[in-house]
Amino acid sequence: MATQDLLWQVIPNPAAKTVKERTAILSSPELGFGKSFTDHMVDICWSEKGGWHRPRVQAYGPISLDPAAAVLHYAQEVFEGLKAYRHADGSIWTFRATANAARMQRSAKRLALPELPVEYFLDSLKQLIAVDGGWVPTADETSLYFRPFMFAKEAFLGVRSANKVNYYLIASPAGAYFSGGISPLSIWLSTTYTRAGHGGMGAAKTGGNYAASLVAQQEAYENGCQQVLFLDAQEGKYLEELGGMNLVLVTKDKRLITPDSDSILEGITLDSVLQLGRDRGYSIEQRRVSIDEWREGVESGEIVEAFACGTAAVIVPIDQIKAADFEIRMPEPEGERVALSLRQELTDIQYGRVADRHGWLQRLDA
Structure with a gap:
């Protein structure tokens, strides 16, 4: 299945932060790392029969899990980490995302999870930026940290690879890692x-x-x-x-x-x-x-x-x-x-x- 076969649905967050609220978060000296999150997240389903399907951008919020979800019992999950950077002209770029996508595939293979196509991985970044691009900060040494992750969502207690998996992408504005200068x-x-x-x-x-x-x-x-x-x-x-x-x-x-x-x-x-x-x-x-x-x-x-x-x-x-x-x-x-x-x-x-x-x-x- 090619990337164009994924028909994205965008469901706006009715409680999205206002520009003023977002600006206050991004300009806070306490911005730190992994503390605040953007208004939306990506969710793509996978099943043994249907493959990758139902891609959507939806409101950031809790994920509903059955108590028997395989990830809670057998830790079948993988994740990645990469950043988006605001350039001087206002454009938004990421760094070596294809390498992250390929590494996530290798991780997934080791954990007996389906391998998300590289094109889907890259498209998920673009889809999230299309609605949450305003969350990429502009100050020196700041960025928007992406956290793609995938886990076994099937409710089943047998020891085997899950037949139902979800891929998610969330993002968190990150302040300068060394606010007081780099210390060895x-x-x-x-x-x-x-x-x-x-x-x-x-x-x-x-x-x-x-x-x-x-x-x-x-x-x-x-x-x-x-x-x-x-x-x-x-x-x-x-x-x-x-x-x-x-x-x-x-x-x-x-x-x-x-x-x-x-x-x-x-x-x-x-x-x-x-x-x-x-x-x-x-x-x-x-x-x-x-x-x-x-x-x-x-x-x-x-x-x-x-x-x-x-x-x-x-x-x-x-x-x-x-x-x-x-x-x-x-x-x-x-x-x-x-x-x-x-x-x-x-x-x-x-x-x-x-x-x-x-x-x-x-x-x-x-």
């Missing part, structure tokens, strides 16, 4: 918990992976750290990823090193950063990296910088790694941090301040 992170190295194992769901963007990280994240807070870093589940010595971000190490001989395994979520921000690194002449190494290699690399002066990257924060420098029995403290940079330079370049592309030489941007309001 302190990372807690978890040696008690693992995020995912070989052959598991680590490469899928599903809520269970995030649920598994929360107790370790609490441990990080208790030790004065903002984020947690996981090691591999088999040997307990190879770097995986943070609770919700990918990791990159920078060497003095212009290499960007990032951990690679089948239990790490493929980061779209990470992939973009690595491409920008290639453009600058950096060698890229995606491979297994041990915590000892990191520690010894800092001690020898070979590893000069480390940073985390993801959709929400984009790129954040890492200042130190704390573990139960040791600590890695990153050296003070001699000049501008590579992390911050890459972050500036990436956000300049996203906001249309520099040329998009890789064709990553897609306009949503045209």
